[in-house]
Amino acid sequence: MLQNWLQWNRRAKQWLWIITLIGVMAALPIGYNRMNTESTSKQVEYVFDYRDLIEIAEYSAKPQDFISQHLIFMKEAGISxxxxxxxxxxxxxxxxxxxxxxxxxxxxxQGKLETPGQNFTYILYSGSAEKEQIGPIVRAAFDRAGIVYRDWSFDGRDGLVVELPLQNSLLQPLGFDPMSLERIQAAGFRVLPRLTDRVLPYSQEEAEATLAQLKNYGVTRILFDGDKVKGYTDNAEEKSLRAFAELLNKYQIGVTTIENLKKEQSGMTTLAYLTDYNIVRLYSLSPTDAMRMKPEDIADRFLLAAKDRNIRMFFLNGAPASSQDKSAVINPLDNLYLSLKGEDGNKGTIQRLADAGFAPGTAEPFDREYPSWVKMLKGIVVIGAIALIALLINAFLPGTLIAVFLLGIAGSAGLYVLSSSVLEQALALGAGISAPTLALIWVMNRIYSRTEGNQRFVGGADWTFRSKEKGQGVVIPLSSSGDAGSKWVFEGLPARRRLGLAFSWFIVVALMSLIAVPYVFGLLNNITYMLVLQQFRGVSLLHLAPIALVAIYVVFYTGHAPIARIRKMLSTPINVLMVVVGLIVVAAGMYYLSRTGNEGQTLPFERPFREWLEGTFGVRPRNKEFLLAHPLLLVGLFAALRYRAAWLFVIIGSIGQLSMVDTFAHIHTPLHISIIRVFLGLGLGAAVGFILIGVWQLLEGVWSKWSPALKRIFAE
Structure with a gap:
């Protein structure tokens, strides 16, 4: 019975690989559909903070003239x-x-004595126009809060006396300044209102009046100010998010999400769903960066944001700052104008983005299509991902393939009922771990078959023997413990043959690892990932698990008598060297993880180098891929056919395989950019690897020539 079960599993292995490849094919049309969606929104919008302009103008001799003048400058610079x-x-x-x-x-x-026991707020309007247009929003705010006020005038100016301390009055939220809205519109600018959820309790009537007012000024999109969207605070009792979303849909007004907030604005995901994802992503340039960055660096940053992260709105901030050197209060406006327009024959931000296909205009949401066939293909992708994960588990637990696959199907069906999003992320993570791990297991077995003689097929329990007579390397004799002998150098293969094998294996490993890619973009095919309303979880696990699994496989699943090897390892006393090596490995792992994900840390010199790569190739390959991982993998494959210790290079080189898969886990990056980035990294990494192999051969030749003399010297 056991033999029959093992035989069924061996046959099932081939079928599961076929199912895996079918899943890959099913994911490709889904990826094509995503690329079509990504091409539907190409216009970018440049926004300036009008509040910052007013604050900067306060430090000029004539603030209103300053504002009027710089509105003209901003229009000429391309701010819309x-x-x-x-x-x-x-x-x-x-x-x-x-x-x-x-x-x-x-x-x-008034030239009077202060009234004892009174701490009120006194307001005087600047003129009759201000009283007529600003007065209503001031009174409406105090009426809403139930605060007592009365008319007051002085020196021909009308105003109010508010029975509230001044500091409290300053905190009362008021409506939008209609005079500023009119001035902005008259200057030819569009308006991006920033709404808060400070006006409580939520009032549908007031919200509709506000949106109706804004629509009259041509508003098509709003941006929330604060840590929550409008209507979130009262949503539990009033269902105010749904009510506000209905108003947004009624007035055809979309929303904007800000990139790189420490925490997403509360209620944004719900509001996005209720407005059918009428959302664009916005990048905000801080006042500090606006002041200190060079114009060309700002242009580089904006181009990268539009091209690599689907940013369609750029929010420019500015703030006054005191300069001791200039003995004046300075601002970043001129620097921003130069960055947008360019100078000395250099193209500015607007022209560079336009050349890249991102013309200035009104930012629009992605026009997404979700054909009925996508759901059917996604089901096939799910089954393929389960098959791929089952193959990995079977590589470590032979004979479990059929059981794991069937359990995976049943478990996935149950998880789909509970949360389809969790199922998609779990399978994407599992596929992302499985494909690179299986690829590296495959190549480890190929190396083992060419050196020590035994080969184990990927995902199965079959073992074959390659004899020395067939020219496949030297068979290592076994020690009494069952482990391979102490031989560390393998003879038999010339350098040219090793180079050919290493390069062909390098290509096969990359292609096997890339099997995970269609599963990642096929399973995570949702607009919420493109808009970063939802993010792929498990990036750290994706970066660590395959390395650990491959190391475990090399230690325990290659060679003879793995049980005896495990027993021997567990009984080995721990010494200081082991502790030091362990600490080094932990430190290296923590640093490695600190460089992964959206918040990865970089070294100071890396940013200029990255910008150079971006400018040279148009799409920046990942440094850790083409400078470290891919070259080490190629060198490791070449050297491991001669030196046992070179397997360590292969394990370190596995980082590149994981990084390729992780590149596609950044769903907010356009799919074609990720494809170019990965294959560019492979090409450059292979080139660097060939150079390192040449250096290796040179050093090996030098050592072969001079080592006998050195040995004689030390012997004497």
Missing amino acids: TMAVYESSLRELMQAGRLTYYNSKEAALL
């Missing part, structure tokens, strides 16, 4: 949109709409 905020008394005073005082200041203004 102004971001405006819900107002406050402080911002209205900065804009010159009104002036406010506390009780003591108001008494001094």
